[in-house]
Amino acid sequence: MTTVHRPAVTTAPTRLPRRWLILAVLCVAQLVVVLDNTILTVAVPVLTTELNATTADVQWMINAYALVLSGLLLTAGSAADRYGRRRMLLAGLVLFGVGSLAAAVASTSGQLIAARAGMGVGGALLVTSTLAVAMQVFDGPERSRAIGIWAATSALGFAVGPPIGGTILAHLPWGAIFAMNVPVVVVCLLVGRALIPESRDPVGGRLDVLGAVLSTAGLTAVVWAIISGPERGWASVGVLGAAVVGVLLLGFFVGWERRTAHPMLDMVFFRDRRFVGAISGVVLITFGATGALFLLTQHLQFVRGYPAWEAGLRMAPFALSIVLLNVSGVAATVIRRLGLAAAIAVGMTLLAAGLAVVTVVPSDGYGVLLGGLLVMGVGCALANPAIVEAVMSAIPAEKAGAGAGVDGTMTEVGSSLGIAVLGAVLNARFAALLPAALAGAGSFPAALAAARSGPERESVTAAFASALETGQLVGAGAVLLGGLVAAGLLHRADRPISV
Numbered sequence: 001m002t003t004v005h006r007p008a009v010t011t012a013p014t015r016l017p018r019r020w021l022i023l024a025v026l027c028v029a030q031l032v033v034v035l036d037n038t039i040l041t042v043a044v045p046v047l048t049t050e051l052n053a054t055t056a057d058v059q060w061m062i063n064a065y066a067l068v069l070s071g072l073l074l075t076a077g078s079a080a081d082r083y084g085r086r087r088m089l090l091a092g093l094v095l096f097g098v099g100s101l102a103a104a105v106a107s108t109s110g111q112l113i114a115a116r117a118g119m120g121v122g123g124a125l126l127v128t129s130t131l132a133v134a135m136q137v138f139d140g141p142e143r144s145r146a147i148g149i150w151a152a153t154s155a156l157g158f159a160v161g162p163p164i165g166g167t168i169l170a171h172l173p174w175g176a177i178f179a180m181n182v183p184v185v186v187v188c189l190l191v192g193r194a195l196i197p198e199s200r201d202p203v204g205g206r207l208d209v210l211g212a213v214l215s216t217a218g219l220t221a222v223v224w225a226i227i228s229g230p231e232r233g234w235a236s237v238g239v240l241g242a243a244v245v246g247v248l249l250l251g252f253f254v255g256w257e258r259r260t261a262h263p264m265l266d267m268v269f270f271r272d273r274r275f276v277g278a279i280s281g282v283v284l285i286t287f288g289a290t291g292a293l294f295l296l297t298q299h300l301q302f303v304r305g306y307p308a309w310e311a312g313l314r315m316a317p318f319a320l321s322i323v324l325l326n327v328s329g330v331a332a333t334v335i336r337r338l339g340l341a342a343a344i345a346v347g348m349t350l351l352a353a354g355l356a357v358v359t360v361v362p363s364d365g366y367g368v369l370l371g372g373l374l375v376m377g378v379g380c381a382l383a384n385p386a387i388v389e390a391v392m393s394a395i396p397a398e399k400a401g402a403g404a405g406v407d408g409t410m411t412e413v414g415s416s417l418g419i420a421v422l423g424a425v426l427n428a429r430f431a432a433l434l435p436a437a438l439a440g441a442g443s444f445p446a447a448l449a450a451a452r453s454g455p456e457r458e459s460v461t462a463a464f465a466s467a468l469e470t471g472q473l474v475g476a477g478a479v480l481l482g483g484l485v486a487a488g489l490l491h492r493a494d495r496p497i498s499v
Contacts, residue, residue, distance in 0.1 A: 018195055019137045023146050025192045026130040027153045029093060032181050033123040034157025035164070036065060036100075039177055042165040042308040046174045047112070057109040063227055064113045068120025069127070070412035071220030075212040077128040077405020078264035081201040085132045085401060090193060092125025097185035103178035115178075124408075131404040135392055136199045144335060147392070148326035148385035152319075155380055158293070159312055159319035166309020201398045208264040214253035215264070219409060221246030226416040230423050265402055273493035275394035281387050281486025282410040283417070285348060288482050289380070291418025292355050292475025295426060295468055302444050303465045317370055321377030322384070331381040340386045340393075341490040347383025348483020351376050355476035359469050383483060390490055418475070426471040433463035 016022065040062055047053050047061060080088040099119035106112035131150060138146040168176050225243035232239050257263040269275045293315075300311035325331040335343040354376030361368045388407060395403045434447060435456060444464045451457040 015139075015142075016137060016195075016197065019142075021191075022137055022195050023134060023149060025188050025195065026089075026134055027150060028184060029089070029126050029188050029192075030130045030150060030153045031157050032096070032184055033069075033126050034154050035161045036119060036123070036178075036181070038158055038161030038312075039165040042162050043169060043174050043177055046169060047109075050174065051107075051109045051112065053109045057113070059231075060113045061109065061116060063224075065116040065120045065123065066227070066412070066416075067220055067224055068117045069123040070223045070409065070416070071216045072121060072124035073128060073408040073412065074215045074219065074265060074402075074405040076124040077132070077401040077403070077408070078208065078212070080125070080129045080132050080401030080404070081399060082207060082401075084198050084200045085129050085136065086192070086196045086198040088125050088401075089129035089133060089196065090189060092122045092129060093185050093189045093192070094122070095119075096122030096126060097182050097189070098122075100178045100181035100185065104175040104182075106175075127408045128401055128404040131388070131392070131407070132400040133196060133199070135397060135400040135403075137197070141332065141336060144385065144389060145326070145329050145332035147389050148331050148335070148381070149323075151384040151388050152323045152326040152381065155322045155377075155384070156319045159315045162297075162308045162312030163310070163316070166307065166312075201401075203398075206262050208257075208260060208262055211253060211256055211260065211264040214249050214256060218246045218249030218253055219413075221249065223412065223416050226413070226420050230420050230427065234424075265406070266399070269395055269406075272394055274390070274490060277486060277489025277493050278387060278390035278394055279406055279410050280489060281344060281482065282391065282407060283414040284482025284485055285344075285383060285387060285479065286411050286414030287418040287421070288475050288478030288480075289348075289351060289418070290415040291422035292472050292479060294419045295422055295471045295475060296355070296358065298426075299465070299468045299472070303461065303468065314366065314369065315373065318373040318377045318380075321374050322381045325378065325381035326385065331385060335382060335386050335389075338382075340390045341487040341494065343382045343386040344390070344483055344490065345487035347379045347381070347386065348479050348486075350379030351383065352379075352476045352480035352483070354379060355472060355479065359472040359476065387486065418478070422471045422475050422478075425474050426467050429470045430464055430467035433466055435459050435463075 044058055044062075048058060051057070053061070076088065076092075096119055099115050099117075099122055102118065103112055103115035106115055131147075134146050134150055135143065165177055168180065221242045223246075225239050225246060228242070229239050234240075254267065257265055258267050297308075297311050297315065300306045300314060301308060304311075306314065338346060354372045354374075357375065358369055358372035361372075363369070391407045391410075392400065392403045430444065430447075444460070447460045447464075448457055451460050
């Protein structure tokens with residue numbers, strides 16, 4: 001019996017003297033992409049008034065960006081490998097900047113929705129090409145640290161979006177939320193063009209047009225169904241139809257990728273237990289983490305009464321601790337000593353513990369929340385870079401764009417599922433706890449408005465707080481389970497294969 005050890009995938013690029021400055025450009029580009037997923041939440045009341053937007057309009061203003069971005073991630077990653085990662089990064093910056101400018105000057109809901117969709121195209125190119133470029137510029141222990149800093153940027157964008165948006169709206173028109181992207185994009189474009197070296201897959205082949213169409217349409221349909229399910233009803237014709245169509249299209253995509261000579265996503269990757277374990281972990285971890293953090297912001301706004309920008313400000317220590325631990329190199333050192341599987345298990349256990357503390361420890365002050373957020377931050381500082389590195393190290397370096405596309409796609413799917421499913425848990429529990437006189441109220445604000453007395457309003461608030469607690473505990477459990485499952489799969493994949 002022969003024992004076969006899977007060789008490590010390594011590259012040894014010539015170290016660029018300005019590689020850390022290049023990483024700074026990549027992180028700023030990634031930051032603006034993430035910001036535009038969260039910053040718009042504080043502008044909803046203003047947009048509703050000034051653009052005469054309906055509820056459906058507002059939903060599309062928010063979702064058009066996320067839908068286009070998630071639908072194009074696989075295609076964008078493939079394009080980066082085929083046509084050059086630097087080229088696609090610069091193209092993404094241009095498209096994102098033009099879309100931001102169009103959004104800033106939009107005068108109707110339709111114009112803003114179209115501009116947001118255009119920003120999503122640029123965002124997809126940026127998410128994939130920034131990570132792919134980092135994989136080419138760094139190697140060895142520096143690569144782990146660079147991936148950690150890149151991953152920490154996403155957490156920072158999640159937390160600082162609402163405070164930045166609230167500050168801008170307090171002093172400037174709503175269009176400034178988008179206009180601020182333009183000078184940032186211009187600086188990244190000029191510095192990136194001067195510093196970032198070009199790299200591509202040497203045997204990229206022709207563009208897989210049919211694969212791009214099938215994957216984009218399929219992913220968009222699936223993500224739309226996930227986003228729309230809680231509001232339209234999971235059993236509604238539209239949601240079920242979109243989900244079925246999306247799954248069928250993705251099935252056709254897989255079949256086509258197996259046959260075509262130049263696939264945009266090589267299905268051979270899915271025979272690698274390490275790759276399967278890593279992408280499974282991405283979905284499971286982002287499901288629990290994003291959903292639970294979404295409910296935590298709901299708690300701060302609706303139960304504690306903070307406006308969106310202040311709720312985001314109070315969440316900032318979570319993101320700042322992640323950034324500090326990764327920029328200092330502490331997280332990379334710990335991950336290297338523990339190994340990827342153990343780092344994911346420890347990190348997600350800490351994140352789950354922090355969520356549980358914030359949820360179950362009674363406190364009206366900020367001390368308990370701050371402590372829980374810092375524990376959560378330490379957990380994410382370990383787990384997030386480890387899971388990204390697990391995905392990217394499971395495929396050849398020349399396919400870095402495709403790997404970034406898969407990682408981004410699984411992140412978007414997991415995040416959307418987490419918000420949708422845990423939101424559904426919240427709504428079901430809230431409906432069950434409402435007083436009989438208020439049964440049928442579709443939301444916390446609606447139930448509060450329908451309450452006819454002080455005691456009724458107190459009972460509504462208590463019901464919502466209890467429902468949030470249930471949802472957050474489910475999210476903490478999902479985080480813990482996802483982390484342990486991902487770690488177990490990776491540990492198993494790293495064991496020698498006997499043949």
